Amino acid sequence: MAATTVTTAHAARTHLGREAGRRKPRDWVGIGLWIALLLSALAWAMPFIFMFLTSVKSKADINALSTWDLPTTFLWANYADAIDTGNLWETGANSLLIALVKVPLGLLLASGAAFALARLRFRHHKVVLGLFVVGSMVPIQVALGPLFNTMLRLDLLDSRAGLILPYLAFGIPYQVFMLYGFFKAIPDELDESARIDGASTFRVFWQICLPLARPALAALFILDFVATWNEYAMATTLLQSQSNWTIPLAVQSFSSQHATDYGSLNAFIIMSAVPVLIVYLMFQRYFVQGAFAGAVKG
Amino acid sequence: MSVIEHKEAPEGSPRRALARQTKPGRRQRGAHRNTFIAALPYLVPTALLYGYFLLYPMLDSVRISFYEWSGFRTQEPTWVGLENYVRLFTGADPVFWKAFQNSVIWVALAVLIPMTLSLLLALALNRKMIGRNLFRSVFYIPAVFASITVAAMWRWIYNPTLGAVNQVLEGIGLDSWTQQWLGNPKIALYSIFVAAVWQGVGFNMVLFLAGLQQVPPELVEAAKLDGARGPQIFRHVTVPALRPTFVVVLILTIINSLKVFDLVVGMTGGGPAQSTQVLALWSYSQSFSNHNFGQGGAVATVLLVISLCLVVPYLIWALKGEED
Numbered sequence A: 001m002a003a004t005t006v007t008t009a010h011a012a013r014t015h016l017g018r019e020a021g022r023r024k025p026r027d028w029v030g031i032g033l034w035i036a037l038l039l040s041a042l043a044w045a046m047p048f049i050f051m052f053l054t055s056v057k058s059k060a061d062i063n064a065l066s067t068w069d070l071p072t073t074f075l076w077a078n079y080a081d082a083i084d085t086g087n088l089w090e091t092g093a094n095s096l097l098i099a100l101v102k103v104p105l106g107l108l109l110a111s112g113a114a115f116a117l118a119r120l121r122f123r124h125h126k127v128v129l130g131l132f133v134v135g136s137m138v139p140i141q142v143a144l145g146p147l148f149n150t151m152l153r154l155d156l157l158d159s160r161a162g163l164i165l166p167y168l169a170f171g172i173p174y175q176v177f178m179l180y181g182f183f184k185a186i187p188d189e190l191d192e193s194a195r196i197d198g199a200s201t202f203r204v205f206w207q208i209c210l211p212l213a214r215p216a217l218a219a220l221f222i223l224d225f226v227a228t229w230n231e232y233a234m235a236t237t238l239l240q241s242q243s244n245w246t247i248p249l250a251v252q253s254f255s256s257q258h259a260t261d262y263g264s265l266n267a268f269i270i271m272s273a274v275p276v277l278i279v280y281l282m283f284q285r286y287f288v289q290g291a292f293a294g295a296v297k298g
Numbered sequence B: 001m002s003v004i005e006h007k008e009a010p011e012g013s014p015r016r017a018l019a020r021q022t023k024p025g026r027r028q029r030g031a032h033r034n035t036f037i038a039a040l041p042y043l044v045p046t047a048l049l050y051g052y053f054l055l056y057p058m059l060d061s062v063r064i065s066f067y068e069w070s071g072f073r074t075q076e077p078t079w080v081g082l083e084n085y086v087r088l089f090t091g092a093d094p095v096f097w098k099a100f101q102n103s104v105i106w107v108a109l110a111v112l113i114p115m116t117l118s119l120l121l122a123l124a125l126n127r128k129m130i131g132r133n134l135f136r137s138v139f140y141i142p143a144v145f146a147s148i149t150v151a152a153m154w155r156w157i158y159n160p161t162l163g164a165v166n167q168v169l170e171g172i173g174l175d176s177w178t179q180q181w182l183g184n185p186k187i188a189l190y191s192i193f194v195a196a197v198w199q200g201v202g203f204n205m206v207l208f209l210a211g212l213q214q215v216p217p218e219l220v221e222a223a224k225l226d227g228a229r230g231p232q233i234f235r236h237v238t239v240p241a242l243r244p245t246f247v248v249v250l251i252l253t254i255i256n257s258l259k260v261f262d263l264v265v266g267m268t269g270g271g272p273a274q275s276t277q278v279l280a281l282w283s284y285s286q287s288f289s290n291h292n293f294g295q296g297g298a299v300a301t302v303l304l305v306i307s308l309c310l311v312v313p314y315l316i317w318a319l320k321g322e323e324d
Helices: A002-020 A028-055 A059-064 A077-085 A088-119 A125-137 A141-153 A160-184 A188-196 A201-212 A214-230 A233-238 A247-257 A262-272 A274-282 A284-297 B014-021 B024-064 B083-089 B094-125 B132-144 B147-157 B164-171 B188-212 B217-225 B230-258 B262-267 B279-289 B293-321
Strands: none
Touching: A028 A262, A028 B094, A028 B132, A028 B147, A028 B164, A059 A262, A077 A088, A077 A262, A088 A125, A088 A160, A088 A201, A088 A214, A088 A247, A088 A262, A088 A274, A088 B024, A125 A160, A125 B024, A125 B293, A141 A160, A141 A233, A141 B024, A141 B279, A141 B293, A160 A214, A160 A233, A160 B024, A188 A201, A201 A214, A214 A274, A214 A284, A214 B147, A233 A247, A233 B279, A247 A262, A247 B147, A247 B262, A262 A274, A262 B147, A274 A284, A274 B132, B024 B293, B083 B293, B094 B132, B094 B188, B094 B230, B094 B279, B094 B293, B132 B188, B147 B164, B147 B188, B147 B262, B188 B230, B188 B262, B217 B230, B230 B293, B279 B293
16 A cells, blocks of 8 residues: 555656646655654654663662653663673673674685685586575574584583584575675676786685675675674573573573563663664664675575 | 686687687586686685584484484484374374464464565655655664564563553553463464564565665656556556565565574463474474474474475575576
8 A cells, every 4th residue: 555655656746846847746645654654663663762761760660650651760770780680791792702703704714615606616506505505594493403412522512612613604604695696796807817917716716806895795794793693592502601601691591580670671681782783873784785685686 | 717608708818719729518527627626625614614513413403303312412312213203293292283383374474464564664765755764774773683682672561560562551541452462372472473573574674675776767767658657657667676576585584484483482482381382492492491302303304394395496596597
C-alpha cells in the first residue's frame, strides 16, 4: 500500500512541478508518509527509551513509577554497580582483545583466499568458492557439539586463543565471498602489465589488489568487528571460567542471575553495546556499502 | 595468466598471441596447473582453518549422530546405527517435533512480516525527506545490538508486573490484554518473534534500499513519459529491478530463521514446557544439557540437510549468474 503511495506521490510531485513551474505544491501524501514514519520510528526507539529510563531509576522508583515516568532522582550509581556486578572491564577487555586479533587476521586470510580464487582462476575454482560459501549459510549450531570435542582434544577449551581459531573460521566464508566479487572486478590489464614489468604474484596481491580493495576491506572490518563482539553461541560453548568471558556471556549471566536488579541490568546492557554503537555511528556508510555489495553480488 | 582464458584480452597483447600459436587444449591445462600451484600459498592457510574448525565439525555431527555418547571423555561412544533417527522420526522425542514445528512457523512468519515491513520502509525512506538519515538509523540500530542483548532488553519489556508492554496496556485501559508474554506457552514464541522483528527489520531495509539504487532512473522516466502511473511504474519497473534483491533477502531471511538461537536462549531458554524450542537450540540442548551427543548430532544433521537443500540451489544460481 505504502509502496504505491510512494511512487504515486513521487510521480505526482514531479508532474505538478513541471506544470506549475516555480510554485511549490503541498505534497500531502508526502507529509502523511512522513508522519507515519515518525510514529514508527518513535515506536522503534521506545525500547531504548524505556531501557535508559530504567537504567537511572532506583528500585523504589521502578516499583512505584510507570516505565515511561522520569525518575525522581537520576541514579547514575546503577552504572557503577553494573560495572562491578557484571565485571565489565574484564569481559570488555576480553571481547576487545579477541576482536582486535581476530578481525585483521581473519581479513588477511580471507583476502588471500579470495585473491587466489578470483585472480588465479585455477580449474574448478568455483567449486572451491562454493565450498567456502556454504559454511556461512549453515547454522553454526550444527557444528557446536563436534567443535567442543575438537577443542577438548586440542586442549584449547576455555581459552581466548581457543575461541579465536573457530571465530576465524566462522568469519572466513562471508568475507571470501565478498572479496572474491571485489577482486574479480579489477581489470585484468592491471596485473597483466604489472607481471610484464616483472612483479611476482605476491606483489600483485599485496601492492595492487589489496590497496584497490580498501573500501571493501573497511566495510568488512566494521561488519566483522560487530559480529565478533556480539557472538554468543560459540562463546557459551567453548568458554567456562568467568575470567575468560566475553561481553555477550556477561550480559546473559547478568540477565539471568541478577534479573531483579532492573536498574543496573539495563545500565549494563547499555554499556555493553557502547563499542558497537560507536563503531556504527563512526562508520555508518560502510554498513550500507557492505550490505550493498551483498545485495548486488548475491 | 588469467588473460589466457579471458575473452576480453586485448587483441595485440603478447600473451594473447602466444595462446593463439600453441595448441589451445594443452596450453590451457598447463596454465591451470600452474595457477593452481601459485594459488596454494594463498589458499591453504585459510582452507585449513575453515576446514578444520567449521566444515569438519559440521560433517562430524553426521558421524556422531550414529553413536550414543554422553560427551564425557571417560566414556567411549557406542555405535547405534540409525537408532537416534528412529527416535526422532517415530515421535519418541516429542520435543523434536515441537522444535521442528516452531522453526517452520518462524520461517513462515519471517518471510511474511519483517520482509514486508522492511520493503515498505525502504520504499518510504528512498524518497528525499527531512530527517531521512535519522529515520534510517533508528530502524537500523537494533541490528548492531547482540541478539543476546536484545533478548535481555525484551525480557525486561515483557516483565509481567513492571515491564513496559503490560504497563502501557494498563495505561490505555486494556487491562484484560495484559499477559505473561513469555510465560504463556501459547504465545511465548510469538513474543520472541516480535523482538526478532524489531531487531531484524533494519538490516533487510538496508538491503532493499541498496536494491532500489539499482532501479534505473531512465526506465522510471521513460515509463512516466509513456504515461505510466505510480502503481504501474512500481509493478513494471521497480519490482522487476528488485528481483535479485528479493531473492537475496528471502534466502537470508529463511537461513536466519533457522539460525535463531540467542534470542530464545536469552528470553525463555526454550520454555515454558519446551513451547519455544527451535531446532538449533534443541540440537544444542540435547548435546550439552542432556549429555546426549548422539541425539544432538541427529537434530544437527536434520538442520544441516534442510539448510543445504536451500543453500546449494541458491549458490548454484548465484555463482552461475556472474559468469566470466
